[in-house]
Amino acid sequence: MTATESVGERVRVTLTRPTFWVEWASVVGLVLLVVLFTALDSTFLSAGNIRGMLLASAILTILVVGQAFVILTAGIDLSVASVMTFAAVMFGLAMTHGYGILLSCLVAFCAGAAVGLLNGVLVAKGRITDFIVTLGALSAASGTALILSDGKPITVISAPLFELSAGSVGVVPYTFMIALLIAVLAHVVLFKTKFGTHVLATGGSVEAAQATGIRTTRIKIAVYAISGSLAGIAAILLVARVGSAEPAANMTFLLNSVAAVVLGGVSLFGGKGSIKGPIFGALLLTALSNGLTLLGVSQFYQPLAVGVVVVGAAFLTRFDK
Amino acid sequence: MTGAERRRSRWVGGMALACGLSLMLSACGGDSAAPSAGDGEAGGDAKIGVVIKGLDNPFFQHMEDGIEAAAEDSGVEYTIQAAASITDTSGQADKLSNLANQDYDCYVVNPISGTNLVQGIAQIAAKDKTIVNIDNPVEAEAAKAADATIATYIGTDNLAAGKMVADQLATLAPEGGDVATVGGVAGDVTSAQRIDGFKEGLSQDFTVVQEVAADWNRQEAQTQAETILRANPELAAFFVANDDMAMGVARAVAAADRKGETLVVSVDGIDGVASGDIDAAVAQYPFVVGKMGMQACEAAAAGHELPAKVDTPIELITPENAKEAQEAFPEPPSDYENPFADLLEG
Numbered sequence: 087m088t089a090t091e092s093v094g095e096r097v098r099v100t101l102t103r104p105t106f107w108v109e110w111a112s113v114v115g116l117v118l119l120v121v122l123f124t125a126l127d128s129t130f131l132s133a134g135n136i137r138g139m140l141l142a143s144a145i146l147t148i149l150v151v152g153q154a155f156v157i158l159t160a161g162i163d164l165s166v167a168s169v170m171t172f173a174a175v176m177f178g179l180a181m182t183h184g185y186g187i188l189l190s191c192l193v194a195f196c197a198g199a200a201v202g203l204l205n206g207v208l209v210a211k212g213r214i215t216d217f218i219v220t221l222g223a224l225s226a227a228s229g230t231a232l233i234l235s236d237g238k239p240i241t242v243i244s245a246p247l248f249e250l251s252a253g254s255v256g257v258v259p260y261t262f263m264i265a266l267l268i269a270v271l272a273h274v275v276l277f278k279t280k281f282g283t284h285v286l287a288t289g290g291s292v293e294a295a296q297a298t299g300i301r302t303t304r305i306k307i308a309v310y311a312i313s314g315s316l317a318g319i320a321a322i323l324l325v326a327r328v329g330s331a332e333p334a335a336n337m338t339f340l341l342n343s344v345a346a347v348v349l350g351g352v353s354l355f356g357g358k359g360s361i362k363g364p365i366f367g368a369l370l371l372t373a374l375s376n377g378l379t380l381l382g383v384s385q386f387y388q389p390l391a392v393g394v395v396v397v398g399a400a401f402l403t404r405f406d407k
Numbered sequence: 408m409t410g411a412e413r414r415r416s417r418w419v420g421g422m423a424l425a426c427g428l429s430l431m432l433s434a435c436g437g438d439s440a441a442p443s444a445g446d447g448e449a450g451g452d453a454k455i456g457v458v459i460k461g462l463d464n465p466f467f468q469h470m471e472d473g474i475e476a477a478a479e480d481s482g483v484e485y486t487i488q489a490a491a492s493i494t495d496t497s498g499q500a501d502k503l504s505n506l507a508n509q510d511y512d513c514y515v516v517n518p519i520s521g522t523n524l525v526q527g528i529a530q531i532a533a534k535d536k537t538i539v540n541i542d543n544p545v546e547a548e549a550a551k552a553a554d555a556t557i558a559t560y561i562g563t564d565n566l567a568a569g570k571m572v573a574d575q576l577a578t579l580a581p582e583g584g585d586v587a588t589v590g591g592v593a594g595d596v597t598s599a600q601r602i603d604g605f606k607e608g609l610s611q612d613f614t615v616v617q618e619v620a621a622d623w624n625r626q627e628a629q630t631q632a633e634t635i636l637r638a639n640p641e642l643a644a645f646f647v648a649n650d651d652m653a654m655g656v657a658r659a660v661a662a663a664d665r666k667g668e669t670l671v672v673s674v675d676g677i678d679g680v681a682s683g684d685i686d687a688a689v690a691q692y693p694f695v696v697g698k699m700g701m702q703a704c705e706a707a708a709a710g711h712e713l714p715a716k717v718d719t720p721i722e723l724i725t726p727e728n729a730k731e732a733q734e735a736f737p738e739p740p741s742d743y744e745n746p747f748a749d750l751l752e753g
Binding site: 134237381385386 | 462463464465468590593594616617618619620622623624625626627629630631633634635637638651654655658662
């Protein structure tokens with residue numbers, strides 16, 4: 087009797103603690119959506135659809151991890167999606183020039199990392215606002231992609247790439263495994279290494295971090311480089327998925343990457359947050375668009391629904407001080 | 408707390424700056440890519456100013472190619488300006504206004520919307536210069552308000568293209584069934600016309616069970632098509648509003664092991680039909696639209712009366728003629744009527 091009471095009491099205390107909602111908003115939101123969509127359409131939770139959703143969320147998940155690192159230092163990377171486009175075009179060009187798949191992957195990775203590094207140096211050393219630097223990079227990267235590709239898609243035919251995009255173990259596609267691996271690595275780096283502590287400290291307060299001897303300039307450069315590199319990896323998965331390198335703008339990826347990080351309870355002022363939160367945020371956004379399409383909701387209502395969910399979930403995190 | 412507030416104000420300031428900058432970018436971003444004057448042997452009679460839509464879409468790249476090819480043929484002097492993107496309505500209006508102030512004998516305009524170029528058109532009309540309207544029509548009301556007469560309209564009929572796809576689908580799948588449509592950006596006029604034409608042309612054996620917007624993006628189209636196939640595993644066909652998205656949809660169909668059972672038909676997509684990914688397509692020829700636009704100006708300068716409206720060819724592409732169409736591209740594989748070329752020759 088007393089035991090159950092204390093459990094009930096503990097649950098009540100947990101649920102009323104504001105930080106619970108900040109941390110778990112994306113998970114709660116995802117669960118609510120899953121319940122809702124499953125009630126409306128039983129195919130939502132079918133193995134095929136779960137696999138489809140995981141497949142569709144892999145690229146966003148990888149971008150979100152990079153974005154989370156940047157936002158944890160109180161920065162923002164508006165160029166992630168364009169850097170991905172740029173890296174995808176570089177990948178396509180490398181493939182058409184017969185570099186082979188491994189070398190081409192390296193080219194994509196380095197292309198992303200290079201732009202990220204440049205962003206970081208301009209923000210940290212050049213002391214230009216992150217917003218402006220990455221906004222400039224957004225335009226410059228997509229412009230370069232258009233120039234290099236002459237505005238046309240580059241068809242990339244490769245059996246191993248196709249296998250990568252189509253294969254899965256059970257309901258878990260290979261691409262999602264890669265995304266998950268990156269997420270786990272990122273979590274470990276953030277919470278189990280000195281570097282991670284420094285990232286969080288830099289985001290919490292640059293002055294305080296510097297006072298304790300943390301080289302915040304290096305940390306800032308590093309997070310943008312991480313974001314760029316991950317965009318490079320995402321580019322490979324993007325090309326594998328559609329079978330071509332497209333110079334398309336991919337703006338939805340940018341908006342969703344920021345939305346997922348905020349949904350995941352990462353403070354835009356930096357210093358507070360997790361990796362798992364944003365990952366669930368990414369899954370939530372993917373599940374939302376999947377469910378709406380599955381239910382046959384009109385194309386005109388979908389952007390509205392996404393907006394309502396993003397703001398609604400952010401509402402849950404408003405207790406954050 | 409103060410630290411957070413300071414950072415917040417920095418955030419707001421950054422946001423304001425960002426908005427300002429993005430406005431600037433969209434207003435003047437196209438300039439760097441746009442101007443490319445003709446290599447001017449000055450052999451033609453007219454000086455032509457051209458304003459077209461954004462070159463971020465292959466359709467308009469082909470149109471530009473057509474314009475340049477025609478100018479090269481006749482040696483006419485011309486300037487071509489493109490909008491920064493296919494949504495940059497105000498930037499495009501600024502570009503036409505700039506050209507209108509300069510001394511051109513004839514203007515070729517492809518407005519993003521039916522009304523966004525009205526100011527520039529009014530300026531041109533006041534100087535009594537020829538206006539040739541290509542691709543997207545200037546709204547009749549707007550032209551009247553600008554006191555302008557459009558000398559000729561040259562375009563490709565998106566409704567007719569959609570209808571032709573529907574007819575071919577009826578031939579390929581006489582038993583009918585459920586179909587889904589994949590459009591461009593939600594609310595886009597071209598996409599809506601192609602889809603409306605397709606739906607109008609569909610026989611009663613078919614039911615449209617779903618319409619999605621995939622932002623002219625291959626990845627997005629593929630993801631949406633995969634989801635639709637899960638909701639409707641027995642789907643008879645996808646109608647896709649352009650070639651690039653159709654390739655993504657084809658991949659989704661192949662991944663669901665429905666190739667041959669769920670057909671993929673589209674507007675544009677010669678290469679996709681040739682490679683066997685797309686089952687049938689109707690090709691439009693923006694190259695011809697651009698070329699005819701220039702020839703119309705030249706014919707007007709030579710004192711000819713222009714026909715009020717000219718439809719550029721559309722062509723049904725099947726696996727049988729895809730190779731031929733590929734070789735003929737950017738021109739159609741079969742002969743077509745070109746009244747302006749006739750005027751110039753005659």
